[in-house]
Amino acid sequence: MGEGKTLSTERVFPSPKKNMDCLHTKFLNVDFKNPVIAASGTYGYGREYENLYPLEKLGGISVKGTTLLPKPGNPVPRIAETPSGMLNSIGLENPGIDAFINNELPDLQKKDIAVILNISGNTPEQYGEIAAKASLQPGVDIIEVNISCPNVKQGGAAFGTSKEAAFAVTKAVREATNLPVMVKLSPNVTKITEIAKACEDAGADGLSLINTLLGMRIDVKTRRPILANVMGGLSGPAIFPVAVRMVYETARAVKIPICGMGGISTAEDALEIMMAGAQTFQIGAAIFADAYAPLKIAEDLSEWCRINGVKNISEIIGVCK
Amino acid sequence: MLQKEIKINQKQWLNKTTVLFTLDSAELSAQTRPGQFLNIKADGKFLRRPISVAQIGTDTVSIVFEIRGDGTRIIAEKNTGEMLDILGPLGKGFSVEKYKKPLLIGGGIGSPPMLSIAEKYGEASTAVLGFRNAEAVILEGFFKNTGCTTMICTDDRSYGYAGNAVFNAQKFIGGGNFDVIFACGPKVMLKAAVKLAEEKKIPIEISLEERMACGVGACLGCACGEIGDNKITQTYLHVCKDGPVFGVENGQLVKLQ
Numbered sequence: 001m002g003e004g005k006t007l008s009t010e011r012v013f014p015s016p017k018k019n020m021d022c023l024h025t026k027f028l029n030v031d032f033k034n035p036v037i038a039a040s041g042t043y044g045y046g047r048e049y050e051n052l053y054p055l056e057k058l059g060g061i062s063v064k065g066t067t068l069l070p071k072p073g074n075p076v077p078r079i080a081e082t083p084s085g086m087l088n089s090i091g092l093e094n095p096g097i098d099a100f101i102n103n104e105l106p107d108l109q110k111k112d113i114a115v116i117l118n119i120s121g122n123t124p125e126q127y128g129e130i131a132a133k134a135s136l137q138p139g140v141d142i143i144e145v146n147i148s149c150p151n152v153k154q155g156g157a158a159f160g161t162s163k164e165a166a167f168a169v170t171k172a173v174r175e176a177t178n179l180p181v182m183v184k185l186s187p188n189v190t191k192i193t194e195i196a197k198a199c200e201d202a203g204a205d206g207l208s209l210i211n212t213l214l215g216m217r218i219d220v221k222t223r224r225p226i227l228a229n230v231m232g233g234l235s236g237p238a239i240f241p242v243a244v245r246m247v248y249e250t251a252r253a254v255k256i257p258i259c260g261m262g263g264i265s266t267a268e269d270a271l272e273i274m275m276a277g278a279q280t281f282q283i284g285a286a287i288f289a290d291a292y293a294p295l296k297i298a299e300d301l302s303e304w305c306r307i308n309g310v311k312n313i314s315e316i317i318g319v320c321k
Numbered sequence: 322m323l324q325k326e327i328k329i330n331q332k333q334w335l336n337k338t339t340v341l342f343t344l345d346s347a348e349l350s351a352q353t354r355p356g357q358f359l360n361i362k363a364d365g366k367f368l369r370r371p372i373s374v375a376q377i378g379t380d381t382v383s384i385v386f387e388i389r390g391d392g393t394r395i396i397a398e399k400n401t402g403e404m405l406d407i408l409g410p411l412g413k414g415f416s417v418e419k420y421k422k423p424l425l426i427g428g429g430i431g432s433p434p435m436l437s438i439a440e441k442y443g444e445a446s447t448a449v450l451g452f453r454n455a456e457a458v459i460l461e462g463f464f465k466n467t468g469c470t471t472m473i474c475t476d477d478r479s480y481g482y483a484g485n486a487v488f489n490a491q492k493f494i495g496g497g498n499f500d501v502i503f504a505c506g507p508k509v510m511l512k513a514a515v516k517l518a519e520e521k522k523i524p525i526e527i528s529l530e531e532r533m534a535c536g537v538g539a540c541l542g543c544a545c546g547e548i549g550d551n552k553i554t555q556t557y558l559h560v561c562k563d564g565p566v567f568g569v570e571n572g573q574l575v576k577l578q
């Protein structure tokens with residue numbers, strides 16, 4: 001897969017219990033047993049892959065982007081393959097915040113894993129309303145504000161590309177909840193540090209980046225776009241260097257902690273994104289190619305710590321100058 | 322469900338572009354039902370390719386697929402003894418426990434999944450399999466070996482009965498006492514099969530295709546809707562997890578038990 005090299009290759013899963021204390025991380029005041037988080041929209045609510053291994057092997061899960069009301073999503077095709085990656089235009093299909101709280105949260109809450117609620121809206125007020133609902137009962141550890149989803153015509157895109165709009169949304173969520181607020185940035189901007197600073201000024205506790213890059217593919221036989229929605233978000237190893245660059249820039253522009261993501265598929269990628277300045281990281285599309293990717297990455301990271309005499313993985317955060 | 326590298330025990334070209342792989346795994350075959358699929362890695366490609374199960378042996382599972390593009394070509398280039406990285410079995414299969422006398426309708430590369438049903442029912446099953454022309458015909462002997470009454474038809478009349486599968490199924494369905502139709506093939510064929518089932522008041526189960534990423538229900542990439550009209554109405558059904566096999570009631574797709 002992609003450019004990434006694995007640190008060790010042949011393995012049997014589920015692997016024997018190993019001491020992975022070196023991966024313990026505190027992020028936004030929440031305990032993560034390891035810095036590996038499943039990225040929003042790529043892991044549902046954590047049920048599907050439990051047919052292969054327990055969700056609790058991960059440090060955290062960012063659930064599918066949740067809106068105030070249920071959303072049916074975009075027409076199909078919603079998926080197109082690209083060199084070392086993929087485009088998606090799911091269109092934020094989700095059952096809405098109330099269904100999330102009633103049907104998904106109770107099970108997630110029972111698990112020993114950090115739960116990140118990824119939210120999306122059409123107005124700052126909607127974002128605030130979702131955040132308020134999620135704060136009424138225990139279960140959600142962090143709110144991740146998706147101001148960057150490029151799929152939805154009236155949705156996230158506009159917020160994530162202007163510092164005023166990003167500020168307004170962050171402020172609305174900040175005022176609606178006492179939970180840690182992490183704003184997820186869009187890479188589809190000229191200066192990501194400007195948006196990052198606006199979110200910090202509006203009271204964000206942390207940032208996550210990057211969301212998908214806007215892309216498009218054409219079927220040369222039909223001479224039509226492959227995606228019914230014409231354009232979609234690019235993810236996977238293809239976007240990894242962009243993610244590293246943006247995490248590096250942003251970490252130097254703000255004081256709040258960063259959750260990095262974008263094309264991570266190996267422990268070496270994870271090390272890179274952490275050395276660029278991320279405290280934790282999310283894995284998305286790589287899971288589609290290898291369902292065990294998050295586990296392999298956690299295991300390889302702890303092995304890397306052991307070999308390199310690193311007591312805790314947090315020692316490497318931002319070490320790349 | 323498992324994600325594993327499994328050995329290709331046997332490889333057989335069925336025609337110029339269609340290949341059969343027998344995969345060596347008792348662990349996989351023990352879990353697999355007719356109608357389920359595997360999501361298969363193509364070296365150098367990012368996404369896995371969904372391929373239905375064609376035969377379920379005691380310690381083997383076989384797949385039959387056609388070279389359509391890069392991914393299927395790369396997989397088809399694998400040889401006996403090499404490993405195939407699979408995720409599966411995935412999805413819900415046909416309700417083979419529920420019915421006694423099925424009519425199987427297969428269109429082109431939609432025929433292989435019907436074979437795993439024919440294996441289950443033997444002489445109690447009847448298959449009508451439609452292909453473009455004589456060259457495209459595959460698996461005739463395999464179906465006949467199960468004891469299934471097998472009718473092959475071709476669109477260009479170059480082999481077997483003339484006309485498409487549903488057209489031929491229609492001609493003798495009355496005498497068959499079938500208690501269900503199981504169908505897999507192109508969308509137009511499935512629509513015609515659904516219409517036939519409605520007319521004859523026989524339950525029908527159809528297997529659908531959609532572009533997939535995860536194959537397990539996590540990414541929501543493979544949404545599907547009604548089969549009755551041309552426009553796909555959005556619902557919360559997803560081909561990989563709720564299907565690929567669905568029932569149809571009043572023109573609406575329904576999730577099977």
Ligand SMILES: Cc1cc2nc3c(=O)[nH]c(=O)nc-3n(C[C@H](O)[C@H](O)[C@H](O)COP(=O)(O)OP(=O)(O)OC[C@H]3O[C@@H](n4cnc5c(N)ncnc54)[C@H](O)[C@@H]3O)c2cc1C
Pocket residue numbers: 080081358368369370371372373374385386387388389390391392393394430433434529530531532533565
């Ligand atoms: C549940 C299911 C079962 C299937 N079973 C079989 C089978 O038993 N035998 C068989 O020959 N084919 C089967 N198919 C179709 C098969 O998956 C596609 O032909 C294959 O993915 C094409 O890949 P490619 O790289 O060769 O083509 P490309 O066109 O190069 O593929 C590009 C992308 O589009 C996707 N794609 C293209 N066509 C289809 C399609 N028809 N359905 C889903 N995704 C597609 C590919 O997976 C890939 O992500 C099945 C599809 C589904 C969804």
Ligand SMILES: Cc1cc2nc3c(=O)[nH]c(=O)nc-3n(C[C@H](O)[C@H](O)[C@H](O)COP(=O)(O)O)c2cc1C
Pocket residue numbers: 039040041042064065066088090092118146149184210211212234235236237239261262263264282283284285286534540541542
């Ligand atoms: C199928 C799919 C669905 C996604 N849905 C969401 C979503 O609902 N909310 C969100 O903030 N990001 C969503 N994303 C973006 C990912 O969370 C992640 O930011 C992006 O894919 C880059 O990481 P990756 O290359 O590791 O996948 C989605 C990505 C994919 C591939």
Ligand code: FES
Pocket residue numbers: 532533534535536537538539540541542543544559560561562
């Ligand atoms: S392919 Fe991911 S939900 Fe079906």
